Amino acid sequence: MEVFEAIYHRHSQKKVKPDALPRALIEKLLDAGVQAPNHYKVRPWRFVVLTGEARKKLGEVMAASQLDHHPEFPQEAFDKARVTPLQAPVVIAVGVDKPSEPKVLEIENVCAVAAACQNLLLAAQAMGLGAKWRTGEWARDVKVKEFLGFDTDQHVIAFIYVGYPEFIPEPVIRPSFRDRTLWME
């Protein structure tokens, strides 16, 4: 698929099939991810690929954490949190390394990892997969970070849900760049 086609046709795919993805396909997505630019070549991306039972465990952690923070929530909220990671056969949690030397800025590492996420989404689009970038309060949750093996002060910037699409939506026409652009000559 041509790059512009992937860019224009990419969309957040809410519904994907439960069918497992071959590991080779997941690796192809990750390989596309790590082609992203990154300052000082520090490769600040960390991926945790959750499939099968691991998604259930993540759901348990999410529900337990929600209970800690919002004990007033109705039972349905915890039930919903528990099954959230089961909405796709693959969930890729994406974390950012903290800079280990002064010349590398945290914001630059975050930018590099966001670029990796976008590469991954475009690769998914080109491969005919459905993907969605999600965050929510789970991305900032200490228990979730610990479960995933991240330091508690590390940024988790994405949970990328991927699977075979249930349907192919019509391409959307997005708002123009024009009201967001200043030309200086």
Ligand SMILES: Cc1cc2nc3c(=O)[nH]c(=O)nc-3n(C[C@H](O)[C@H](O)[C@H](O)COP(=O)(O)O)c2cc1C
């Ligand atoms: C940093 C980031 C966080 C996001 N978090 C969520 C999320 O928690 N839940 C969600 O439904 N979508 C999330 N999205 C996806 C956006 O909602 C989506 O990109 C937007 O609605 C535009 O739709 P499109 O991707 O189809 O163009 C996130 C996107 C980004 C870049």
